[in-house]
Amino acid sequence: MSDHIVEIVVFTALFLLVSVMGFVAARWRAPQDLNHLDEWGLGGRNFGGWITWFLVGGDLYTAYTFVAVPALLFGAGAAGFFAVPYTIIVYPMVFLVLVRLWSVSHRHGFVTPADFVRARFGSPTLALLVAITGIAATMPYIALQLVGIEAVLKTMGVTGDSALARHAPIIVAFAILAAYTYQSGLRAPALIAFVKDTLIYIVILVAVIYLPAKLGGWNSIFDAAEAKFAASPAPNDGITLNVNNQLQYITLALGSAMALFLYPHSITGVLASRDRGVIKRNMSALPAYSLLLGLIALLGFMAIAAGVKPLPGAREGTVDSNTVVPLLFDQQFPAWFAGVAFAAVGIGALVPAAIMSIAAANLFTRNIYKEYLRKDATPAQEANVSKITSLVVKVGAVACIVFLDPQFSIDLQLIGGVIILQTLPAVALGLYTRWLHRGALVAGWVAGMGLGMWMLYQIPNAATGRAHFGGSAFPLSKFGFDTTMTIYVGLVAVALNVLVAVIATLILRSMNVAEGEDGTTREDYFADATTAAPTTPAGSTPAAPTTTT
Amino acid sequence: MAEPPSTTPPPDPETADISDTEAAASAPAQARSDRSPWNWLLIVPIVVPLTTPLFNHDNPRLLGFPTFYWLQLAFIILGVTTTTVVYRMTGRGERR
Numbered sequence: 182m183s184d185h186i187v188e189i190v191v192f193t194a195l196f197l198l199v200s201v202m203g204f205v206a207a208r209w210r211a212p213q214d215l216n217h218l219d220e221w222g223l224g225g226r227n228f229g230g231w232i233t234w235f236l237v238g239g240d241l242y243t244a245y246t247f248v249a250v251p252a253l254l255f256g257a258g259a260a261g262f263f264a265v266p267y268t269i270i271v272y273p274m275v276f277l278v279l280v281r282l283w284s285v286s287h288r289h290g291f292v293t294p295a296d297f298v299r300a301r302f303g304s305p306t307l308a309l310l311v312a313i314t315g316i317a318a319t320m321p322y323i324a325l326q327l328v329g330i331e332a333v334l335k336t337m338g339v340t341g342d343s344a345l346a347r348h349a350p351i352i353v354a355f356a357i358l359a360a361y362t363y364q365s366g367l368r369a370p371a372l373i374a375f376v377k378d379t380l381i382y383i384v385i386l387v388a389v390i391y392l393p394a395k396l397g398g399w400n401s402i403f404d405a406a407e408a409k410f411a412a413s414p415a416p417n418d419g420i421t422l423n424v425n426n427q428l429q430y431i432t433l434a435l436g437s438a439m440a441l442f443l444y445p446h447s448i449t450g451v452l453a454s455r456d457r458g459v460i461k462r463n464m465s466a467l468p469a470y471s472l473l474l475g476l477i478a479l480l481g482f483m484a485i486a487a488g489v490k491p492l493p494g495a496r497e498g499t500v501d502s503n504t505v506v507p508l509l510f511d512q513q514f515p516a517w518f519a520g521v522a523f524a525a526v527g528i529g530a531l532v533p534a535a536i537m538s539i540a541a542a543n544l545f546t547r548n549i550y551k552e553y554l555r556k557d558a559t560p561a562q563e564a565n566v567s568k569i570t571s572l573v574v575k576v577g578a579v580a581c582i583v584f585l586d587p588q589f590s591i592d593l594q595l596i597g598g599v600i601i602l603q604t605l606p607a608v609a610l611g612l613y614t615r616w617l618h619r620g621a622l623v624a625g626w627v628a629g630m631g632l633g634m635w636m637l638y639q640i641p642n643a644a645t646g647r648a649h650f651g652g653s654a655f656p657l658s659k660f661g662f663d664t665t666m667t668i669y670v671g672l673v674a675v676a677l678n679v680l681v682a683v684i685a686t687l688i689l690r691s692m693n694v695a696e697g698e699d700g701t702t703r704e705d706y707f708a709d710a711t712t713a714a715p716t717t718p719a720g721s722t723p724a725a726p727t728t729t730t
Numbered sequence: 731m732a733e734p735p736s737t738t739p740p741p742d743p744e745t746a747d748i749s750d751t752e753a754a755a756s757a758p759a760q761a762r763s764d765r766s767p768w769n770w771l772l773i774v775p776i777v778v779p780l781t782t783p784l785f786n787h788d789n790p791r792l793l794g795f796p797t798f799y800w801l802q803l804a805f806i807i808l809g810v811t812t813t814t815v816v817y818r819m820t821g822r823g824e825r826r
Contacts, residue, residue, distance in 0.1 A: 259786075265802045266779035269809045273772040276813055277764055399794025407788075421798050422786050431780050465813040468806045475803050707763060 185337045188511070191520025192337065192527060195380070196354070199373045199528050203361030206368040217560045218292055221366030222543045222567055223453045226287070230459050230466075232371055236536075237450040237463060238470045239374030241268075241441065243322075244329030244530035247381070247477050252502040254481030255489075258410050258418045260426050262478055263434045268471040271438035272464040279442060279464075280457045281612045284708040285701055287452075293540070294448050294608045295548040301611050303697020304619040305552055310626055311604045312548035315445040318601040319541045321593030322444075323578040326530035326537075327351055328503060328587050333523045335492055336507035348583045354527070355534075359575045362535045363568050367453055370535040377532050380525035382473065384510075388483075388522075389476045392513055396486045402479075405486035420482075425665045429654045432669035440602045440671060443609065445540035446533065456710035477506075484509040534575070542570035592650045596637055599653065599671040603629040606675075606682050612706070619697050621685030629678030636670040768819040775809040 207215060210225065219226055228236060246264070253261025282297065291297045294315065299308035330351055339350050361369045393399050403420055410418040417426050441447055454460055484505040489512065494501040510522040546567040551558045558566070581590050607622045617625075639659055642651025654667035779802060788796040795803075 259798060262799065262802065266782075266805065269779050269802075269805050270776045272809060273775045273813055276772055276816065277769060280764065393794075400791065401794075403788075403791075403794065403796055403799075420796060421788055422782060427782055427786065431782055435780060461813075461817045465810050465817060468810050471806050471809075472803065475799075475806070479799070 187516035188337050188520035191517055192524045195524035199376050200357050202372050203369040206372040207365040209368050216564045218563045221564045224367035227455050228453045229455050230462050233454045233459050233463050234466050235374040235378055236371045239377050239532040240450045240536045242470045243533040244526050245325040248329045248332050248503045250478045251481035251506045254478050255484050255505045256502055258420050259422050263430050265475045267434040267437045271441050275442045276464045279451050279460050281706045285705045288705045288708045293544045293547050298607045300700035302619040307619050308548050312544040314600055314604050315544050316541050318597035319537050321590045321597055323534050323537045324581040324590035325594050326534040327582045329530045330527050332503040333507050333526050336511050355579050358531050359572050370532045374532045377528045384522045384525045385473055385476055392483050402482050402486040406482040409485050429667040432672045436669045436672040440598050443601045443604050446537040449540040480506050538571040538574040541574050542567040545570045595653055599633040602671045602675045603678050606679055615699055617682050618686040618689045620689050621682045624685040625678040625682030628681040629674045632677050633674030766820040768816050771812050771816055775812045779805045
């Protein structure tokens with residue numbers, strides 16, 4: 182441990198700094214009364230361009246991404262680079278969609294995507310499905326942020342032998358995070374995101390200039406990677422794609438992009454912004470993070486060139502490839518700067534973990550507690566339930582990491598991407614058309630979930646020696662095609678989902694099955710901050726009751 | 731990152747009308763929309779990065795980066811440019 186003392190000191194100091202900021206955030210842009218879900222859970226719905234950029238950027242590009250994507254390139258090469266096209270195409274894809282969602286949510290005071298579905302289709306059941314899907318997809322994502330911190334702590338040697346000692350630093354970190362999220366709500370991650378992203382940008386700028394110079398230039402970095410993959414027996418690695426994984430690359434990028442803004446925590450960031458212009462400008466500005474991500478991804482190749490050997494994993498005989506980037510920093514940087522880099526990753530985990538727990542808590546409060554347990558809950562009660570739920574969610578995430586194999590969270594998160602996509606017809610298509618029947622949307626969700634789970638179950642993982650849930654690349658040969666190509670599970674599952682929803686709509690309509698009432702009007706989808714009546718800030722319970730049928 | 735210049739946007743009759751009275755929003759003639767031919771431009775940065783067979787090559791390298799990598803990083807600029815153009819051409823009415 183002693184050879185890492187400088188790193189640990191710098192890491193701890195920066196960590197304490199942001200913890201103080203987290204508590205102070207309650208007074209930032211001081212609200213009159215924090216005890217309202219719009220304040221606690223959406224930061225007052227009043228964030229401008231810069232704050233939104235830091236908040237959403239800090240939210241979408243998580244510590245786990247920063248650790249896992251280079252680990253993918255380290256292990257498999259080009260296939261891991263899918264994160265770059267994924268985060269390029271997502272913004273033009275959602276450019277027009279998100280402003281509609283923002284407008285209708287602004288008019289009606291929606292806090293979650295399920296709130297919207299509830300009002301649009303007049304169906305608490307469908308909203309419940311969307312809410313549960315969102316919570317189930319978000320929980321393992323929070324746990325994965327801990328995996329990101331753990332990779333750093335492991336590299337610094339801050340690990341004991343017993344399960345509890347090994348996890349003590351993470352438990353402390355999450356306890357602090359839970360406390361200031363409880364107190365300050367969305368304002369805490371919004372404020373901390375400034376520090377997180379500044380640190381990450383500095384570290385990466387230094388890394389992409391300093392490391393290639395040290396390692397003999399980009400040419401030799403890519404050559405080293407090529408040599409490693411040429412020597413490895415695995416069929417699908419290399420610094421370019423091959424015929425087997427090209428379709429997977431394309432469909433994974435496309436499917437992930439479709440899923441990204443269905444995640445409740447992404448929507449939380451969007452709904453917290455002040456007006457439509459803030460969102461549209463951010464669609465042009467957020468790709469700055471994609472550039473950052475692309476450069477971070479290439480750290481995986483730098484680690485190859487630098488001869489990094491990943492630390493052992495949780496089980497005998499496995500390696501924890503998530504440690505390659507921390508190890509690269511540890512070996513190549515002076516100790517103090519490695520400490521800064523580790524703090525960037527560690528703090529980088531706190532921002533999304535906070536936003537995700539807030540988003541999950543809001544879903545529980547609005548679409549389960551208020552809908553089924555206490556219909557007359559006041560805004561103050563809503564805020565309180567959300568605060569407590571956010572604590573429970575974090576305890577659950579820590580428990581997942583401490584008591585279960587972290588691999589379990591990684592698998593769950595993989596499944597999370599597939600299942601969150603199944604809310605696409607109700608949430609994203611629902612913003613454009615109400616043609617789909619609410620019953621048909623439920624049927625489509627069931628079909629998509631079923632197919633997605635079956636496909637994931639069929640996928641083995643050669644590296645970890647598991648027979649099921651080994652990845653998201655489904656071999657088309659299992660569908661009976663004579664090919665070695667693989668395809669992203671989520672995209673196939675959501676395609677079936679939409680197909681079933683369309684067919685079931687035609688059937689239900691021909692049988693005259695009752696449709697829910699649409700609680701929204703056409704104008705709602707274009708309303709801007711100046712044009713909408715201020716239904717929300719005063720905070721009377723909005724919209725939902727009027728749509729009950 | 732773009733807070734656009736603080737020049738006042740040209741008055742947009744549709745927006746102005748609606749912001750005057752809430753009631754105006756319900757008049758069918760006043761209905762706003764996000765429709766614009768410029769929006770079709772957004773398809774370009776969605777489709778181009780997904781055409782990997784066209785650029786799945788090592789050479790030519792640029793500053794040491796294989797084609798597959800530098801070109802995809804360059805597509806970020808394509809995405810930023812397109813969304814910015816669409817915002818400028820359609821988004822003026824969004825500004826308060």
